[in-house]
Amino acid sequence: MHDMMYGNAQRGQVDWKVLGKLLPYLWQFRARVGLALTLLIIAKLANVGVPVSLKYIVDSLDASLLQEAGMQAVVVPVAMLLAYGLLRFSSVAFGELRDAVFGRVAERTLSRLGLRVFEHLHRLDLEYHLSRKTGGLSRDIERGTSGVSFLLRSLVFSVVPILVEVALVVGIFALQFDFVFVWITLFAVLVYIVFSVVVTNWRTAYVREANLKDSQANTRAIDSLLNYETVKYFNNESYEARLYAHNLLEREQAKVKNHLSLAALNSGQALIIAATITLMMLIAAHQVKDGVMTLGDLAMINALMIQVFIPLNALGFVYREMKRALADVEGMFDILELRPAIMDAAGAQDLPATADGIEFHNVSFAYHPERPILKQVSFQVPAGKKVAIVGPSGAGKSTIARLLFRFYEAGSGRISIGGHDLVNLTQDSLRGAIAVVPQDTVLFNDTLWENIRYGRPDATDQEIQDAAQHAMLTEFIDKLPKGYQTVVGERGLKVSGGEKQRIAIARALLKRPRIFLFDEATSSLDSRTEQGINRSLQTIARDHTTLIIAHRLSTVVECDEIIVLEDGHIVERGSHRDLLQHAGRYAAMWQAQMQMEGE
Numbered sequence: 001m002h003d004m005m006y007g008n009a010q011r012g013q014v015d016w017k018v019l020g021k022l023l024p025y026l027w028q029f030r031a032r033v034g035l036a037l038t039l040l041i042i043a044k045l046a047n048v049g050v051p052v053s054l055k056y057i058v059d060s061l062d063a064s065l066l067q068e069a070g071m072q073a074v075v076v077p078v079a080m081l082l083a084y085g086l087l088r089f090s091s092v093a094f095g096e097l098r099d100a101v102f103g104r105v106a107e108r109t110l111s112r113l114g115l116r117v118f119e120h121l122h123r124l125d126l127e128y129h130l131s132r133k134t135g136g137l138s139r140d141i142e143r144g145t146s147g148v149s150f151l152l153r154s155l156v157f158s159v160v161p162i163l164v165e166v167a168l169v170v171g172i173f174a175l176q177f178d179f180v181f182v183w184i185t186l187f188a189v190l191v192y193i194v195f196s197v198v199v200t201n202w203r204t205a206y207v208r209e210a211n212l213k214d215s216q217a218n219t220r221a222i223d224s225l226l227n228y229e230t231v232k233y234f235n236n237e238s239y240e241a242r243l244y245a246h247n248l249l250e251r252e253q254a255k256v257k258n259h260l261s262l263a264a265l266n267s268g269q270a271l272i273i274a275a276t277i278t279l280m281m282l283i284a285a286h287q288v289k290d291g292v293m294t295l296g297d298l299a300m301i302n303a304l305m306i307q308v309f310i311p312l313n314a315l316g317f318v319y320r321e322m323k324r325a326l327a328d329v330e331g332m333f334d335i336l337e338l339r340p341a342i343m344d345a346a347g348a349q350d351l352p353a354t355a356d357g358i359e360f361h362n363v364s365f366a367y368h369p370e371r372p373i374l375k376q377v378s379f380q381v382p383a384g385k386k387v388a389i390v391g392p393s394g395a396g397k398s399t400i401a402r403l404l405f406r407f408y409e410a411g412s413g414r415i416s417i418g419g420h421d422l423v424n425l426t427q428d429s430l431r432g433a434i435a436v437v438p439q440d441t442v443l444f445n446d447t448l449w450e451n452i453r454y455g456r457p458d459a460t461d462q463e464i465q466d467a468a469q470h471a472m473l474t475e476f477i478d479k480l481p482k483g484y485q486t487v488v489g490e491r492g493l494k495v496s497g498g499e500k501q502r503i504a505i506a507r508a509l510l511k512r513p514r515i516f517l518f519d520e521a522t523s524s525l526d527s528r529t530e531q532g533i534n535r536s537l538q539t540i541a542r543d544h545t546t547l548i549i550a551h552r553l554s555t556v557v558e559c560d561e562i563i564v565l566e567d568g569h570i571v572e573r574g575s576h577r578d579l580l581q582h583a584g585r586y587a588a589m590w591q592a593q594m595q596m597e598g599e
């Protein structure tokens with residue numbers, strides 16, 4: 001686990017320019033950010049006001065003490081003390097208010113970024129999604145968004161406040177005292193920051209190593225326990241213990257180094273603080289003795305310096321974490337910068353509502369250049385007609401479907417609908433016109449009802465029930481104790497293959513498209529159910545242009561044309577009757593299937 005946390009940071013150089021990419025998001029909330037910054041300054045003013053009021057309290061007590069010698073009663077500066085308390089409270093109150101105001105900005109920015117990444121991922125092409133690992137991707141996004149949140153928060157809650165505080169303190173010193181205090185403060189803060197950054201960079205290796213060894217020891221222990229049986233089979237308990245002991249020792253050493261380096265950082269910082277404050281006190285004490293400064297001034301300088309250094313303490317941590325967050329955010333922005341392989345052409349048109357009929361003209365295609373899949377494929381599905389593609393597994397049938405849906409771009413040749421080249425159409429209008437029943441249907445882990453409704457989210461209840469009826473689902477659903485409200489399990493694993501296919505068909509019917517594309521849509525169904533569905537389809541899809549991909553030839557008998565695809569070539573074409581007469585590939589396949597069913 002922990003070693004992964006450093007995965008991106010290990011890429012080496014961190015690009016601080018990434019911060020710039022966050023600015024547009026902050027700019028959207030400029031009013032709120034401005035308000036948060038104002039509150040921040042008020043809080044810091046109050047914070048700095050505390051030592052200032054302390055000065056006046058000390059001075060007035062000091063004055064009364066001096067006068068006491070001359071018989072005067074001690075006057076307690078009540079007003080000053082009240083102001084002191086009020087300032088102390090305000091500095092906290094305004095700080096909290098700032099957090100509340102800015103919290104909204106951070107959260108909203110996160111939502112917007114999250115949504116942008118999500119939408120972007122859906123825009124990326126199928127090939128990208130087939131090649132990536134979903135787990136890794138969601139980890140990237142999660143790390144990226146939490147990185148953004150950390151950056152925004154640490155900027156507004158750590159870095160900027162420190163700068164404001166230093167500026168205020170330096171301002172007071174400049175106005176009230178000798179300039180030597182200004183120089184000392186600036187110099188000390190500079191040394192402190194440089195020291196923290198350098199030592200933190202040096203420590204990063206130790207932190208990383210400690211985390212790595214920690215996770216290695218953990219993995220080893222878990223792996224060993226998971227293999228409990230194997231360990232017993234081979235009497236290897238002591239061997240396992242030795243391995244684990246070795247891992248633990250390494251972890252221990254790494255952790256000790258980590259602690260030592262942290263101790264070095266903390267002591268170095270403390271030394272710088274102590275030296276600075278001592279030096280300032282020395283000078284101040286001299287000036288008090290000389291009557292240039294009051295006792296209150298001395299107390300104030302002391303309090304101010306401590307106040308400046310306290311937030312600086314966290315600087316090493318903030319710096320390290322910011323570097324890591326930047327690397328994570330960069331990973332997420334990298335995803336956002338990926339260009340989908342398939343994009344709408346400039347000036348792409350919507351597919352006209354009347355366009356119909358499919359044409360493939362000399363289409364060749366390869367997923368990888370060295371292995372051509374489709375070779376010069378040409379065919380037509382005239383408007384309202386049904387065409388089937390049959391052929392052995394791996395021939396390229398589903399590939400034709402993917403090209404028509406424009407999941408991939410045809411390598412050469414032309415695919416058109418109603419004479420409109422797909423390349424010139426918007427993907428949205430193209431996909432809106434086609435309903436697909438894919439070869440492998442995957443369902444959402446939701447109810448049957450919602451899964452069917454997915455075909456057209458604004459369908460009426462009656463339409464959903466009709467679609468289920470046409471897809472021969474009603475009998476199955478009626479038997480379920482929870483009926484339509486049954487949840488189908490992740491990826492639909494709790495319903496059978498045939499039930500899943502029927503849900504996919506119901507969905508497609510609900511979409512009410514102009515073109516149907518069935519890829520082995522009924523392959524898992526028994527022949528009685530299949531016949532039932534075919535009857536429904538004959539009524540519903542009667543006037544629809546339909547492309548059917550099938551293994552079982554009984555489903556394609558009725559088609560206007562049957563295309564036999566083999567190894568990316570069209571080897572035969574014609575009606576069922578023609579092909580049987582031709583006594584070629586199709587006739588042989590038909591014979592074989594008839595025999596199988598006869599048996």
Ligand SMILES: Nc1ncnc2c1ncn2[C@@H]1O[C@H](COP(=O)(O)OP(=O)(O)OP(=O)(O)O)[C@@H](O)[C@H]1O
Pocket residue numbers: 130367368373392393394395396397398399400439
């Ligand atoms: N994304 C991909 N990247 C690389 N090769 C692929 C990809 N998708 C499919 N292929 C290959 O392309 C060939 C044709 O695949 P396709 O899915 O079109 O076959 P099919 O005719 O539908 O077969 P089946 O009847 O088994 O469904 C196959 O050999 C397959 O391995």
Ligand SMILES: [Mg+2]
Pocket residue numbers: 397398399439519
């Ligand atoms: Mg296929």
